[in-house]
Amino acid sequence: MRLNSLVAAAWLASTAAAVAVNPLPAPRSITWGSSGPISVPDVLVPNLPNNQIVVEGWYRAWTKIVELRWVPQATEAPIASYPPFPTASPAPSSSAVPSASKAKRRQSHIDTVSVKVADLTADLQEDVDESYTIDIKESSSTIQISAQTIWGALHAFTTLQQIIISNGHGLIIEQPVHIEDSPIYAWRGIMLDTGRNFISVPKIKEQIDGLALAKLNVLHWHLDDTQSWPVEMNVFPEMTKDAYSPWQRFSHNDIKGVVAYARARGVRVLPEVDMPGHSASGWQQVDPSIVACGNSWWSNDVWAAHTAVEPNPGQLDIINNKTYGVVEKVYNELSTLFTDNYFHVGSDELQPNCYNFSSYVTNWFAQDSSRTYNDLVQYWVDHAFPIFKKIKNRKLVVWEDIILNDPHAPNVPTKDLLVQSWNNGLTNIANLTARGYDVIVSSSDFLYLDCGFGGFVTNDPRYDVMVNPDADNANFNYGGNGGSWCAPYKTWQRIYDYDFTANLTDAQAKHVKGSIAPLWSEQVDDTVVSSKVWPRAAALAELTWSGNKDPKTGLKRTTTLTQRLLNFREYLVANGIGATPLVPRYCLNHPHACDLYYDQTAIH
């Protein structure tokens, strides 16, 4: 095996040596010639279509190219060969790594970029064509970009940002090169939660910058939760009494600004107002009678009386008819601020006990002893969904709970509905797709970015343990979850390895529309949001754009993502996005020296 690896290494060296760049996400197809790099001046003649988003996108990308003069910080290379382990006599020998042959340099240079977009009008919505090609032909002085839509052109620009690099003197690009690229999945994104803790507009925009660089295209914005209501509302100005402070609010202009900022970068904003669960702040200011159990003890300590999965409790009262009038007005106002055809209406984690505090609900049950909590959830679907669907072209996203949880609504239509799956990994994806639901994958076991930081709940005696009670098995404080229900922390390898369509039929697989990695914000605000999202979201970006398998071998390419991702992390930091470091910097400089297995096919 060691010998095989060395043979493979020598082969890889011959092909990889010429090209230091390794853009992330890996394009679907990229073909380099061997003519070597040519220089790129600081000013190009751009032939751009007459479209503001394309023109601004180009100059944004070009400014970064010239300003950063990026030198790749980690380049892929075969794992080094090491002297054999001396078991008897001391005879250390060193065989040097085969040195990469210097690529030939040409005197020619690039002077023009030509961008062609077939359809300048296609809107940024689900299923818009995001494909693009980049061509630099041998001895050509032109970078040719073509795309079906402006959104594909933007992706071409972010690819250029990573492949026009500095050689220490000036900018260069390897040529000839031919890239054909398009995403596997239409939905690729992250979720931010501004309800549990506030995240400022500049920090949200910082995440959008990262999304765009990684070719992720969805920001799922979980606007509120029981803890706070940060969105200023004309229809009910009193709702922001439950913002954390006057300066922790989003005005209409803030929201429109975020949506426009995202759109200019090819990122859709999916708004979520979680209903009827996770609802207290804001709503209770409009009418306390539409919120059940908002003032109850969450009671994890007396389970029979628990009203919420975490503090603080609160759910919209499903039977109180006033609820729907308030919901409609709030929903309609928010629908004017967000431009996406989809709106996320929540519907996760309903706690039946909460409704013990509602006389409307308890009376409704008392009126007909055959009624169940499933009937109650169905009541919500039957009364709220028609309101949500009144908006033209409107499609809905819901958490899977409303279909799979106990309680759930027995009759949730599949049409114009996307179901976001977060529990039980492959099992729930298989279940939902078999039943005909379109699915967004957000499986907590792979994709929850908030896991592994311990529990946030206070007065928790489980930490007060001085001696490991079971040295043979992982337990709370020793190798176990430490209070984080979804521990452990999801590493980039964990995320990238996720084969979320495994074992599905082709028909089922077609129902999988993409993936969103959520970051719940119990322990997140401006100080840490970027380091918790990045660079892990970039692993999801490649998984959903071009997949986690080598197109030639069909084997998992997690190992060859390593240097690409480590470089991309440095690139994010250079772009002002505070991504966390993944390894000692030594590992960037010594490709695969930090691998667990010498065998480069250990993951397959």
Add this chain to the structure above:
Amino acid sequence: MRLNSLVAAAWLASTAAAVAVNPLPAPRSITWGSSGPISVPDVLVPNLPNNQIVVEGWYRAWTKIVELRWVPQATEAPIASYPPFPTASPAPSSSAVPSASKAKRRQSHIDTVSVKVADLTADLQEDVDESYTIDIKESSSTIQISAQTIWGALHAFTTLQQIIISNGHGLIIEQPVHIEDSPIYAWRGIMLDTGRNFISVPKIKEQIDGLALAKLNVLHWHLDDTQSWPVEMNVFPEMTKDAYSPWQRFSHNDIKGVVAYARARGVRVLPEVDMPGHSASGWQQVDPSIVACGNSWWSNDVWAAHTAVEPNPGQLDIINNKTYGVVEKVYNELSTLFTDNYFHVGSDELQPNCYNFSSYVTNWFAQDSSRTYNDLVQYWVDHAFPIFKKIKNRKLVVWEDIILNDPHAPNVPTKDLLVQSWNNGLTNIANLTARGYDVIVSSSDFLYLDCGFGGFVTNDPRYDVMVNPDADNANFNYGGNGGSWCAPYKTWQRIYDYDFTANLTDAQAKHVKGSIAPLWSEQVDDTVVSSKVWPRAAALAELTWSGNKDPKTGLKRTTTLTQRLLNFREYLVANGIGATPLVPRYCLNHPHACDLYYDQTAIH
């Protein structure tokens, strides 16, 4: 129990209502009168001793008081009472929290601060007296501070920073107040690692700012490791060829600047050069023959050949006599830069296999078949420690491995030696103290700040698991360690609850000199160091300053630390230290609403 809690709550309300402030660490003794707050002008007449550190410390603190005009962001209050859980009929009732009676306001104000220091000359070294008192007598216009040393006076100033607050109009302070304060332990600190990844001087100073605010007094600086050598050396300038880059180095002036910055804030800097393990970068540039196995595969995959606990390998050659000449010159030069009487010489995690690569060691073993690896480690102690002890007044710190590990040195003297314990929690502390060693507690099960972020090693197939292989037991990807050997993440509650002298005799307990929380930097650099250290280190600060028990009841006071720590986190952020949020902000505004147990004595 509920009734008892309510009675206790009413009692607490009556004493706590008047005082919104709750400084961290809690002073050993603080007595408030009930006369209510009086105003404090933006300018005070200071009567200060003629000492630069005191004068600068005073103006630094006063500037922050005036500039931040701090409004406490979380104040302690009894847990609210909640309506009982309705099991049958819907009858929600709400009983309001007893409102805190408004404190009386006086028209008098403070105009003077008087600072008296008995001994202006005591150096900042282990066991220096850090005690202080603060007094504002009823109707007095003077804040009286007295301290035995200037270092105690600095602590008084950081207490004042937290208790002079803004009421929205101007600055106020509750009075009368009498504080008597001093630390339980002489060693209270954190460890930063600038070897695995670089941390810049400004970021190191940011940590020192936090240490000073929390009354922590030690920065343990793990300078280098196998991965890099960032310290510029006059004696061997070639060592910084193994810095990560020319701008990721510490000059002599950088180091002296950090030491001076820390000293001005009452923080000692304990330098560590880890030897003979964890040594390759830098050393190998001076003489490759003094480093064993520096070019080996770390070989976790073929365990019989493994040479390092993590990439990259490298240990100083213990038998090659040239090693000691280089060590002495490096150590002596560094000893001129650091002012502390203690120097940390590492000595952890020696890997015997590494020395298979050393002909010096293998020949030494071949010369006498009775020789063991323990003898090899003893050889290091016998040859290196005399070099280290040549410096006047020099005492050493070592990791416990050199005494407890396999291999270890059988004969390590107890005199002028501090042993830093990181394994097996209470067991190793008991073992070391029973053998007469003075101990610094850094138990990884409680105090390692880097745990719980998954593994950093790449090409790790353990993440490539799609289905939970054992739903009943925590395992690698499901509730288990996720690749972090010391998982889970150590929460502030875990840290604060640590009774590290439990079960010790009085004689043993006297050997415990304090505690240092390490942050190893495989996954740390400037982007995340502050959020990984803070506010968790503040929990250690109180644990080592005034303890984790209520002085009156003797019960653990973790629950009443909650609001104090949440407020302190906000105070750190206000001071420019990027501490991570611990809870939804809702919890700050609703004391104990985020508790796991309603019973406020659940931790005891």
